[in-house]
Amino acid sequence: STTTAPQAQGSVIVHLFQWRWESVARECADVLGPNGYGAVQVSPPQEHVVLPSAEGAEYPWWQDYQAVSYKISNTRRGTAADFAAMVRTCRDSGVQVYVDAIVNHTTGPGRGSGSAGSSWQGDAYTYPAVPYASRDFNDCRHDIADWNDPDEVWNCELLALRDLKTSRPNVRANITDYLNGLIDLGVAGFRIDAAKHVPAADLEAISAGLHDVPGYGGKPYLYQEVKEGGGPDSIKPWGYTHVGDVTDFRFHATVGTAVRDGRLNGLLDALDQDMAVAADEAVVFVDNHDTQRDDVSISYQGMGDRHDLAQTFMLAQPYGTPKVMSSYSYTQRAEGPPSTGPEAGNPAGALTAPTDCDNARWFCEHRNLNAMPTFPTAVGPAPAVPRTTDGDSRLAFDRGNRGFAAFNATDTVWHLTSPTNLPDGTYCDVANGPATCTSTTTITVTDGQLTATLPANGTLAIHVGGRGS
Ligand code: LM2
Ligand code: CA
Numbered sequence: 001s002t003t004t005a006p007q008a009q010g011s012v013i014v015h016l017f018q019w020r021w022e023s024v025a026r027e028c029a030d031v032l033g034p035n036g037y038g039a040v041q042v043s044p045p046q047e048h049v050v051l052p053s054a055e056g057a058e059y060p061w062w063q064d065y066q067a068v069s070y071k072i073s074n075t076r077r078g079t080a081a082d083f084a085a086m087v088r089t090c091r092d093s094g095v096q097v098y099v100d101a102i103v104n105h106t107t108g109p110g111r112g113s114g115s116a117g118s119s120w121q122g123d124a125y126t127y128p129a130v131p132y133a134s135r136d137f138n139d140c141r142h143d144i145a146d147w148n149d150p151d152e153v154w155n156c157e158l159l160a161l162r163d164l165k166t167s168r169p170n171v172r173a174n175i176t177d178y179l180n181g182l183i184d185l186g187v188a189g190f191r192i193d194a195a196k197h198v199p200a201a202d203l204e205a206i207s208a209g210l211h212d213v214p215g216y217g218g219k220p221y222l223y224q225e226v227k228e229g230g231g232p233d234s235i236k237p238w239g240y241t242h243v244g245d246v247t248d249f250r251f252h253a254t255v256g257t258a259v260r261d262g263r264l265n266g267l268l269d270a271l272d273q274d275m276a277v278a279a280d281e282a283v284v285f286v287d288n289h290d291t292q293r294d295d296v297s298i299s300y301q302g303m304g305d306r307h308d309l310a311q312t313f314m315l316a317q318p319y320g321t322p323k324v325m326s327s328y329s330y331t332q333r334a335e336g337p338p339s340t341g342p343e344a345g346n347p348a349g350a351l352t353a354p355t356d357c358d359n360a361r362w363f364c365e366h367r368n369l370n371a372m373p374t375f376p377t378a379v380g381p382a383p384a385v386p387r388t389t390d391g392d393s394r395l396a397f398d399r400g401n402r403g404f405a406a407f408n409a410t411d412t413v414w415h416l417t418s419p420t421n422l423p424d425g426t427y428c429d430v431a432n433g434p435a436t437c438t439s440t441t442t443i444t445v446t447d448g449q450l451t452a453t454l455p456a457n458g459t460l461a462i463h464v465g466g467r468g469s
Helices: 021-032 061-065 080-092 150-155 169-184 200-208 249-260 267-273 304-316 365-369 374-379
Strands: 013-016 039-042 046-048 067-072 096-102 111-113 119-121 189-193 221-224 245-247 282-284 321-326 384-389 394-399 403-408 414-419 425-428 442-445 449-454 459-463
Touching (some): 013 021, 021 080, 021 365, 067 080, 067 169, 249 282, 249 304, 304 321, 304 365, 304 374, 304 403, 304 459, 321 365, 374 403, 384 414, 403 449, 425 459, 442 449, 442 459, 449 459
Parallel strands (some): 013 321, 039 096, 096 189, 221 245, 245 282
Antiparallel strands (some): 384 394, 394 403, 425 442
């Protein structure tokens, strides 16, 4: 792609959905850096609407996706100072911070006061704190009706969200200034929310004005949310790859359902042939915060071990830049993040309760993957070559002569014996332990062969960057 790929330490992104800034910082230092993550995607930090009650929830998570201004305000994730400190700590830990950037729209209808206290009037298309006035919004003031008409997809409203006229120089400048403020703090990349609903030329103009990331010597990494629709659909991911990378939803549909159903054979071929864009243009995931609610192939819910297997498989195969999902559990769609402290009911206020993997509702799937994020960095672009199968649900493959991984998508133990191209020696099983291992997690390759026992839904992964002793 044309933008700087993640390169501080590894290539793997983890989405710490709705995590508090100080908790992200701690996770960068204690878990993400040591286990090979290259970047963390954090929830949107700009001022957003505050909705005490909506769609059956108090302060739904999706408040964040309705921008009131570009101030980094107090939110339930912390203060502006907490945000800046988090960026510093993560960088010091070798983990880049990617911000989820809302550029297509502001809020829905209604009026109120945002998380930094700014007034907003969705009804009047007026946001004095930016400032945006009615002329800064597209003229089509109704929901997208014809998804096969690019003008509608780009210029009408998505979910009644007031659609910014990103062809206007002042609108572009406001967005560029917002992103540059974050870059100057050390933010190294952006997920461009709803990019499909912004003409690529507008995103190109916005990105052309971005600063270099301090210390990394290049532009920020951009990955654009361009979801392919089911039916006829005029806007395609490959229409945005000249601006930056794109999210490839085919991966989630293909891998998520196949792993869920225990169909592993044929998956590597499908990833080689059936994805939307080239491997180095795609960000991939088996689930994200939207698909786990609205379009489930696989998620933590009721599929824990199998979901971990799917995410481990994503990290073992060669297509795309992998993005790991780390969730909180919920019983209804709009439910906000778990909390034991006052920030649950006070998005602008007292900040006491950390995001905590010991609280059962913070699901923390990424921690189940151990040092697997070291795998893609160690194997590089080496192709995946199947070595051993046992039925449709068990698969082991090499990545050139640099890595080997095995997956048992069944409910019974797999006693695996397999040839491998890895040099003879002792390796750390990074799918089940740290990258620097002791005898408890080692796998030995002798005469080009290894044996291992994979439990139900078990995984195994070894690479030349993690040699045991
Ligand atoms: C995205 N990617 O392109 C986000 O990943 C997705 O989570 C966002 O939707 C969406 N685009 C817009 O940024 C979420 C959430 C919606 C929610 C919006 C805005 O999934 O449910 O919409 O954020 O907060 C809500 C209501 C919806 C209402 C809208 C405006 O659910 O019914 O539309 O607010 O008031 C009338
Ligand atoms: Ca638009």
